[in-house]
Amino acid sequence: MPLLFDGIEKSFPGVRALGGVSFEAREGSVHALMGENGAGKSTLLKILSGAYRPDGGALVLDGKSLSYRNTQDALDAGIAVIYQELQLVPQLSVAENLFLGHMPTKLGWTDTKQLNAEAKRLLQLVGEDIRPETPIGRLPIAQRQMVEIAKALSRNAKVLAFDEPTSSLSSREVDRLFAVIKNLQAEGRIVLYVSHRMDEIFEICDAATVLRDGQHVQTFNSLPEITSDDLVRAMVGREVDTLNAYRDRPIGDTMLRVQDLEGPGLTEPANFEVKKGEIVGIFGLVGAGRTETLNLIAGTATARAGHVTVGDRSFKRLNPKTALKQGIGLCPEDRKKEGIVAIASVCDNINLGVRKSFIVHPKAERTYAQSRVEQLRVRTPSVEQKIGNLSGGNQQKAILGRVLGHNLRVLLLDEPTRGIDIGAKAEVHEIVRGLAENGVAVLVVSSEMPELLGLCDRILVMEGGRFRGELPHSQATQEKLLELALPTKS
Amino acid sequence: MTASEKTPTVESPLRAIWDRAGMIIVLVLLFIVACVTVPNFMSGRNLIYSLGLSVTTTGIVACGMLFALAAGDFDLSVGSVAAFAGMLAAILLSKGMGVVPSVFLALFAGLLIGAINGFVIAVCGINALITTLATMQIVRGLAYIINDGNSIGIGDAGFAALGNSVPLGIPTPLWTFIFCLVIFGLLLHRTVYGRNSLAIGGNREAAHLAGVPTRKVQITIFALLSFLAALAGIVSAAQQQIGDPKTMQGLELRVISACVLGGVSLTGGIGSIAHVIVGVMIMGTVQNVMDLKGVSTFYQYLISGAILLAAVLLDRLKQRGTSR
Numbered sequence: 001m002p003l004l005f006d007g008i009e010k011s012f013p014g015v016r017a018l019g020g021v022s023f024e025a026r027e028g029s030v031h032a033l034m035g036e037n038g039a040g041k042s043t044l045l046k047i048l049s050g051a052y053r054p055d056g057g058a059l060v061l062d063g064k065s066l067s068y069r070n071t072q073d074a075l076d077a078g079i080a081v082i083y084q085e086l087q088l089v090p091q092l093s094v095a096e097n098l099f100l101g102h103m104p105t106k107l108g109w110t111d112t113k114q115l116n117a118e119a120k121r122l123l124q125l126v127g128e129d130i131r132p133e134t135p136i137g138r139l140p141i142a143q144r145q146m147v148e149i150a151k152a153l154s155r156n157a158k159v160l161a162f163d164e165p166t167s168s169l170s171s172r173e174v175d176r177l178f179a180v181i182k183n184l185q186a187e188g189r190i191v192l193y194v195s196h197r198m199d200e201i202f203e204i205c206d207a208a209t210v211l212r213d214g215q216h217v218q219t220f221n222s223l224p225e226i227t228s229d230d231l232v233r234a235m236v237g238r239e240v241d242t243l244n245a246y247r248d249r250p251i252g253d254t255m256l257r258v259q260d261l262e263g264p265g266l267t268e269p270a271n272f273e274v275k276k277g278e279i280v281g282i283f284g285l286v287g288a289g290r291t292e293t294l295n296l297i298a299g300t301a302t303a304r305a306g307h308v309t310v311g312d313r314s315f316k317r318l319n320p321k322t323a324l325k326q327g328i329g330l331c332p333e334d335r336k337k338e339g340i341v342a343i344a345s346v347c348d349n350i351n352l353g354v355r356k357s358f359i360v361h362p363k364a365e366r367t368y369a370q371s372r373v374e375q376l377r378v379r380t381p382s383v384e385q386k387i388g389n390l391s392g393g394n395q396q397k398a399i400l401g402r403v404l405g406h407n408l409r410v411l412l413l414d415e416p417t418r419g420i421d422i423g424a425k426a427e428v429h430e431i432v433r434g435l436a437e438n439g440v441a442v443l444v445v446s447s448e449m450p451e452l453l454g455l456c457d458r459i460l461v462m463e464g465g466r467f468r469g470e471l472p473h474s475q476a477t478q479e480k481l482l483e484l485a486l487p488t489k490s
Numbered sequence: 491m492t493a494s495e496k497t498p499t500v501e502s503p504l505r506a507i508w509d510r511a512g513m514i515i516v517l518v519l520l521f522i523v524a525c526v527t528v529p530n531f532m533s534g535r536n537l538i539y540s541l542g543l544s545v546t547t548t549g550i551v552a553c554g555m556l557f558a559l560a561a562g563d564f565d566l567s568v569g570s571v572a573a574f575a576g577m578l579a580a581i582l583l584s585k586g587m588g589v590v591p592s593v594f595l596a597l598f599a600g601l602l603i604g605a606i607n608g609f610v611i612a613v614c615g616i617n618a619l620i621t622t623l624a625t626m627q628i629v630r631g632l633a634y635i636i637n638d639g640n641s642i643g644i645g646d647a648g649f650a651a652l653g654n655s656v657p658l659g660i661p662t663p664l665w666t667f668i669f670c671l672v673i674f675g676l677l678l679h680r681t682v683y684g685r686n687s688l689a690i691g692g693n694r695e696a697a698h699l700a701g702v703p704t705r706k707v708q709i710t711i712f713a714l715l716s717f718l719a720a721l722a723g724i725v726s727a728a729q730q731q732i733g734d735p736k737t738m739q740g741l742e743l744r745v746i747s748a749c750v751l752g753g754v755s756l757t758g759g760i761g762s763i764a765h766v767i768v769g770v771m772i773m774g775t776v777q778n779v780m781d782l783k784g785v786s787t788f789y790q791y792l793i794s795g796a797i798l799l800a801a802v803l804l805d806r807l808k809q810r811g812t813s814r
Contacts, residue, residue, distance in 0.1 A: 300699060324701040338699050341692035343759045352689050353700030355682040362680075402700060 002026045003159050003190050007057035010043055012389075017043040020057065021216045023209045025159075030181060030191040032201045032223075033161075035211035035235055039421075041194050044211070045161055048192075049081035050074035061158065072101070080152030081161040086144050090137030095119035097136050098151050122150040126180050142173035149180060160184060161192035166200060178204050198228040210234040235422065246454050246473060247433060252276030255441035256328075256410045258297065261306035265292025267465030269306060274410065274441040279432065281456035282445045283481050289465040290445040291333055294412045297443070298330035299323035310410060324353065326410075329403030333414035333445075335392065339399045342388030346373065346380050346398055349387045354405030372401035376431055393417075393424025400431060411435060413444040417451060429455055449478045461485050512804065513753050513768045520772060524779050531782060538660060540781070543729075545774035546663040547572070547738075550722040551745045552766045553674040554715030558618075559749055560678070561711055562691035562758025566622040567607060569741035570629035571716050572723030573734065575600050577633045579649070579724050580642045580733025589648040593724055600720025601713050603629055608712030612705040626742070633735040641734040644727065653728030663725045670718065675763030687711060691758025747794075748773050751801045772797070 003025045010018040018040045025031040033041050046052040048059065050071040059066040061077065068074050074081075088097050095115045096103070104114045119132035126146045136144060145165060152160050162181075166174045181204060184191055193205055201208060202223060209219040210231065218234050220226050255276045260269040266289050274280045282290045295301035297308055299318030307314045310326045318328070332338035340349055347369040355365075369383040376397040380390055387395055396416060403411065413432065417425040432455060436442050446452050452459050459476050461468045461484035469484045524531045531537075551568050558564050575596040582592035603625060610621045644650065655662045678684035686707050689697040698704045719741075727733050746756075752769025754761035776797060780790050 298699075320699050321701045321703060330699060332696075332699055337693075338695045341689050341696050341759065343692050344689060348685065348689065351685070352697065353702050355685070358681050358683065360680050360682055360685055406701075 001062040003192075004060035005044070005057070006060055008044065008047060008054050008059070009056035010047060010052060010054050016214055018047075018054075018214045021211065021214075022057075023216060023219045025190050025192060025209075026207070027158075027190050028185055028188045029207055030185050030193050030205045032205040032208035033192055033194045033211070034196075034201070034208055034231060035217075039211040039235070040214040041211060042163070043214075045081050045083075045163055045192075045194065048074070048079060048159070048161055050079075075101075075155050075157075078156060078158035079161070080155060080157035080159070081163065082145070082148045082152065082165065083163045086141070086148055088136050088144055088147065091135060093133050094123070094130055094136050094139070094147055095132035097147060098122060098132075098154055100151075102155075118154075119150075122154050123147070125153055126150050127176070141168050142170070142176070145169070145177065146180070149184075157189070159190045159192065161194070163194045164196070165193075166195065166197065174200070198231065201231070202228065232422070248457075249277055249433070249437050251278045251457065252439065255311060256297070256443070257307075257309040258293075259307045259309065261293075261296055261303055261308065263292070263296045263303040263306075264301055265289045265465055266296070268467070270296075270467055272460060272467065272470075274443050276439050276441055277436050278458070279436050279442040279444060279456045281452035281459040282443065282462060283447075283449065283452055283459050284462035284485050286447070288462040288485065290462050291414055292465075293462070294330060294414050294443065294445055297323070297410075298328055298412055300330070321353075324406045327407050328410045328412065329406055329408050330412040331396065331399050331403060331414060331416055333418070335395055335399065335419075340387050340395050343386060345384050346378065346387045346390070347383040349398055350383075350401045350405070352402060354402060368405075369401075372404065373398070375404075376401050377427060391421070391424070393420040393428065396420060396424070396428060397431070400428075404435075408435070408440050411440050411442045413442065413446075415446055416444060417446075417448070425451075449481055452476075452481070453478070463487055513751070513772070513801070514764070517768050517772050517775070520775055524775060528779050528782050531779065536778070536782070538664070541774050541778040542664045543661060544777060545770050546667045547722045547726050547741065548744050548748055548773065549667045549766070549770045550670050550725070551715070551719050551741065552748050552770055553670040553763070554711075554718035555745045555749050556674065556678065556754055556761050556763065556766050557684075557687050557711045558715050559746070559754045559756065560684075560691045560758060560761040561687045561708060562694065563611065563618040563708070563711070564622070564746055564756075565604075565607065565618065565712060565715050566742045567603070567626040567629055568715065568719035568722075568745060569738040570626045570633065571600050571603055571719040572726065572738040572741055573736070574603075574629050574633040574636075575720035575723035576727030576737065577636055577642070577733040577735050580644050580727055581636055583644055583646050583649055584642055589646060592649070593652075596724055597717060597720050600723075601717045604713035604716025604719075605709055607716065608709030611712065612708035622742075630735075637733070637735070639735060641732050641736070644731045644733065649728050650731050651728070653725055653730070663729060666721070666725055670721075671763060671767065678761070678763055683707065683710075688759055688761065691755075691760075693759075744773070747798050751798060772801075 005021055005023050007020045007022050008018050009020050021040065021044060033044065035041050043052065047054050050068045050073055066077050068077060089100065092100070098119045099115055104111045104118065116132040123130055123132070126149050128143060128146045130139065130143060136147060139147070149160070165177060169177065181191055195201060206223050207219065207221050208223055208231065210217040212235060253276055254273045257273040258270050260271060262269050270293060282293065284290045292301060296303050299320050299322060303317060307316060308318060310328060313326065336342065341352065347366055350369040350372050351365045366383055373380060373383055378394050378397045378401065380394060387398060416432070417428055420428065432442055444452070444455060453476055457473050459471050459481065461471070461481060463485055464487060471480055551572070555565065578599055579592045579596040582595060583589070607622055607625055610616050611618050652662055657665065678687065686697065686702045689702060690704050690707060694704055723738065726737065748769040749766060750756055750769070751772055752765035752767070754765045776793065777790070780793065
């Protein structure tokens with residue numbers, strides 16, 4: 001019997017997250033749930049898991065309307081949602097995690113023997129041979145995910161929803177996960193699959209529902225018959241071709257020069273420069289030392305040796321404050337952790353660290369924030385809105401707005417569009433190009449090759465804490481970038 | 491999804507008022523009930539001398555605790571600092587030092603202790619609970635040591651005036667409290683220092699990266715807070731005309747209670763001077779009413795605790811209302 005979403009509605013103060021979403025997921029199918037960030041996928045999953053209660057509409061499984069008061073009820077109804085951040089207790093053993101909440105007991109005492117035996121059986125269902133006594137914190141993410149799936153099976157879940165399950169898996173681990181998902185499908189379970197990766201969607205899913213701005217856009221019931229362009233068009237609501245639009249621009253004198261820079265994360269002294277109006281990319285695999293390089297320039301990490309020269313002034317040591325004074329602005333990788341003050345307003349966030357006089361003038365600050373909001377097209381009901389309520393793209397634009405308050409000469413971007421939807425991505429790129437055209441030197445770290453190819457005049461490649469090479473835009477291709485970024489075997 | 495394209499939901503005006511001014515409404519209701527049911531409550535004498543004077547110590551320190559809480563920290567040593575500063579001033583006076591230098595030195599001692607707290611917390615990275623728990627005991631010990639554990643009487647009329655004079659019909663301690671409210675209110679709401687304090691409490695990492703000198707701000711927060719604790723201790727010593735090493739036990743908890751009661755967030759990032767006024771006034775009013783009604787001290791503990799619990803539960807309920 002299918003799972004039916006029937007006119008699901010959900011509002012939060014000031015925002016309508018879901019406006020009557022209806023579609024059907026057939027049994028024995030893997031149904032993709034797609035949409036830009038903030039389209040309402042997470043809200044829908046949270047309603048499915050019982051974490052949120054819908055304001056209107058109903059979930060119908062096996063012809064029965066589900067209404068639950070909490071997540072426990074959802075599990076009892078046979079629905080398991082497997083989130084990006086896995087819901088496991090790292091200190092407890094694999095077996096204890098599997099049976100958390102319904103531990104087998106004997107006369108009121110936990111029955112460890114039965115617990116471990118049952119756990120072993122469940123783990124075999126997902127093809128894992130892990131000792132049930134192992135503390136789960138010691139397992140790699142891929143195996144923890146398998147434990148999550150086994151946990152869902154222990155509840156005999158009829159519906160399993162995956163929220164971006166492959167975001168931290170290697171390709172081999174992805175293959176194993178897909179094998180397990182295909183098994184679940186063959187057993188007639190309903191699998192919901194949230195992902196941004198088109199190749200995965202086409203590999204594993206046989207139906208897809210696209211959401212946009214909390215509205216149901218379209219459900220494709222037979223995936224092989226459509227192309228990824230169809231999906232993107234449905235997600236964005238318009239054609240997107242600005243992403244790869246590299247543009248030439250006049251380039252001036254050297255603005256940022258890094259000489260013999262040594263510090264944490266670098267295995268060899270770094271030497272490079274960025275000119276006025278130039279956009280330079282740094283590509284590399286995770287752990288190649290890209291973020292560390294930016295941190296040394298921005299003064300969030302302390303250099304052991306070397307110089308950073310901005311314009312005509314040379315520095316041995318920088319801290320964030322002096323760096324900003326020199327016009328070096330950093331947009332950090334982890335927006336939530338290092339970028340925004342989530343509970344403060346957009347206005348406060350834009351003015352943070354920019355204020356010059358000791359006395360604060362609320363009216364002037366609002367006017368200033370408003371001008372940045374308009375300049376960067378930050379979509380917010382007002383500058384008084386809590387920034388935590390905005391989508392990732394708009395948060396990123398607000399952080400850019402903050403950095404712009406400092407007579408910006410060098411802009412350091414660390415994964416500027418990670419977790420941002422396609423439309424906002426193009427806007428952020430356009431802002432960056434605009435800044436470069438106005439003479440800012442831009443250094444951008446990204447794991448997305450198309451992003452670097454579309455933005456950068458030059459791309460530096462790092463591997464294992466050192467700079468391996470440099471490709472001008474005219475010569476840069478994804479193959480060449482990867483070739484330089486992969487560790488050489490010796 | 492972009493926020494402007496979403497249909498905004500209508501928030502009921504009642505709900506909005508409750509969210510913004512919940513505890514103020516509680517305070518007003520409490521005041522009305524007290525006026526109607528408790529004889530003598532509304533008399534000027536009671537309001538100014540009993541209620542007014544009873545909240546000054548907690549209130550003065552709460553102005554500083556507001557900053558610590560806003561920045562995501564707190565300070566348990568304020569009671570000890572207050573007692574120590576009172577003792578120090580009394581001793582210096584008894585040795586024949588003038589009022590101004592004695593008070594000045596006692597305040598400076600407070601500032602110094604706070605700066606040490608702040609340094610250990612911000613620079614050495616020890617958490618505020620442990621650090622201030624330690625200084626709370628160290629400073630209490632100092633308060634005992636400087637006069638062998640004995641209290642010491644104060645005869646100086648000039649010093650006593652700090653506690654007992656009544657310019658313009660309002661006692662000096664109350665003036666001091668009002669003065670602190672104004673200064674620290676302006677500091678929090680209208681200066682970069684105050685906005686930075688809140689930003690640090692909201693997200694320290696982000697504030698640091700945005701160019702806020704987080705360590706400097708943290709150290710000054712603790713220094714100012716201890717300075718206020720010393721001030722409260724001196725005012726109280728002047729009122730009682732005695733320096734007493736055993737006094738001000740549990741002040742830190744009363745102060746934190748008052749702040750939280752008024753709506754300052756324990757996790758940082760949220761706080762305003764209005765929260766302090768409301769919290770301190772609710773606590774003072776309840777205390778005052780219980781005194782007037784002759785409720786025994788034992789029951790007063792019970793009631794004070796219950797009110798704090800009720801206040802945080804209410805706050806929790808409010809947050810659930812906005813997030814789900």
